[in-house]
Amino acid sequence: MRKLIGWAAIAFLAYTVFMCVYLFYLSDTSIPAQLKGSSVDPATFMTPRELLLSEEFSQIKNLLFFIAIPYKWLILILILCFGFSRKFSTWAAAISSKSFIQTAIYVFWFSFLTFILFFPLDFLGYEVSKRYRITTQTFQDWMKDQMTTFWLNYGLMLVIVFVVYILIRKFEKRWWLYAWLLSIPFTIFLTFIRPVIIDPLYNDFYPLKNKELETKILALAKEANIPAEHVYEVNMSEKTNSLNAYVTGIGSNSRIVLWDTTLNKLKEDEILFIMGHEMGHYVMKHIYFGVGGYLLLSLIGLYITRHLVVWIFRRGKDTLRIKDFTDISSLPLLLLVFSILSFAASPLTNAVSRFQEHKADEYAIEMIGNKQAAVSSFQKLTKAGLSQVNPPKLVKIFRYSHPTILERIDFIEKYEDGG
Template sequence: MTAKWSFRAVFLYLVFGLFVYLYLFYIADTTLPQELKGSGADPETFMNSRELMLSEEYSRIRNLLYFLSVPYEWLFYFLLLVFGVSRTFSRWGEGTSSIPVVQTAIYLFWFYIASYLVIFPFEYLSFHFSKLYNISVQTFSAWMKDQVIDFWVNFLLMVVIISALYWIMRTFQQKWWLVAWLASIPFTIFLMFIQPVVIDPLYNDFTPLQDKELEAKILAIAEKADIPAEHVYQVDMSTKTNALNAYVTGVGANSRIVLWDTTLEALSDDEILFVMAHEMAHYVEKHIYVGIGSYLLMMLIGLWLIAKVMNRMVESNGKEYRIKKVSHISSLPLFLLLSSVLLFAASPLENGVSRYTETRADNYAIQMTQNPDAAVSAFQELSRVGLSQVNPPFLVKIFRYSHPSMVERIERLERFEPEE
């Protein structure tokens, strides 16, 4: 039975991979609508022929790696169960200590080692192609350093989260999903609060914006928008990438507006002011809190569904999955498998909501700056430097794009008429 299920799972993965490859490289249409030819949204107006070719190649490769890596992770979790690897890890933990937290930590250590080794090829391919297409400038040793930091940060967080989750499962057997959700609310807010000042600095150096003249312009927009900002932060990303970015992170007193130093080098002051006004819009319109609220709502629904499905699967096929009961740590791959499937299934809805808030932020920024030319040129440069598809395929857009496509953003901006 184990061999039969494993063969079917691998076969389905290969069929899915073939479909994705054919869709991305032969079926999907990324040509620009005829009416937009020659407009600011036409990549031929701001990319040369080589950049156009590279952007299509790189985008297809990135999208292929994404769509192959997600079900690959599902396959990994499934095989851990049916071959009894998860049960073996749990026995190692139980044989080492009688303390549940220590047992969980030992289980997770071996689980993370196995996960890292199995998923590493996709991580490395992503790094390799970003280097090949001159997006990443990071050395392999520096990249591996970030990988090691990722491993230990995620491991320590998961020891806390999984220990608490399985204690809740054992204590509240019928309503564990509700108790786990209630416990996740303060924990999620706490993580978002400490991320800008504890977690992010592990990877990069954050400093107040060095260009004080530009900072004064940005703070003037912030004052106009009633944002109590005292600093804009820049982060040293030029040692890792040529890509451009800016973002808002954190909650409450730890909220930060951050600019990559690559953005400071590549964009003009007017273009940066538009980007900053866009990021300020997320603060003004409370998008961070909307994001937290929608995330917690989805988590509530997800945990309820996971609890229902896990109970049925363990009752009917617990022996094949080598799981004695839901509340045993050996069921973790099943929990993660169901979580990942639900997150993927919900991503079109989540991305759709995100694209709506990003559109509102664009509208706010252009109303604030009244400079559509700078806004259009900023988006053009973001696309050119990042080798992004201006008009991505439909499935890529709904499953991967948390922002509107560049063709939509630029086309909307070119219809904007500045106020007199």
């Protein structure tokens, strides 16, 4: 156990040092010489101070992103090796003989401990965003969102864990397949209810006040065959200075949503371009491809997880303090393996997402036909979020679900010349 904890801690520290050196000293975020002075060059639309702040903020946020993932793995290893998982399982069994009650007790203590251990990193991320004036949210409101997320995740996790361990106990070899089959309607259901049940837990949604703009957006939606009767705005200015808009949901629950920060900081033609982009996702059914891709990867991930967990359990059950693979105390091991596999798959999922975002940009250009509005909207998005125009390669591969701003503006500028 001591060896495992020691090597895990050493690996985490070595990785953290490497990422610090890479992000702050080795990565090149400069603009290619041939693009200097063009609309891609942030020096043409950002002040020297904004350039400095965007570089600092991006470096820190990227570092926090890359640290957070292995830190989560380290937490799961420590929960296993120090016997917390086994202790939670023992407490739950002593309180009730009913499986659901035991699961509810275990999941609560496990969720609470991971929340506490991860809180310093979450709080640091909040403080960094607050310092650079990206986040406008008060600490009290931020904590309210944190607690909402905690209880929402607890409820979802309780249902999932309860069902998965029933399957593990009844179908030791094929539980992963049955779990995946049940995840299909569950995933579709969550996608369907998110716009009307989950999202309003965090923000207030109301019909767009600018009726003239709403009429123009709905005209675009009609042209794109999107079944929307209203455009919604959301009061994100209470939380952030960043800009965003989206089309979410499926079927009758589809919603067109604009952040009020977007309404306040972008011109009408820029907003229409952004909406054209979001409508492109709907028209090209990217949400369905996204759900399908997630289900396919989760099938592969669950299959590999099952075999890896059994292999690890047979060789290290005493070190990891796991009673039995069918006991809920093995949950951190399941989550650890699945999380590592998800991270390993992120370059692929991000690449697919970047392709879809590129196609949505192309759709918006064809639909709106306003090249200058497209360029200026991306420039303003960059300024508002203090984003890097040309991020380091590892950041793009593992973090970027959208093309870089450099790629997006450069594509738009060349589009009339043949794309």
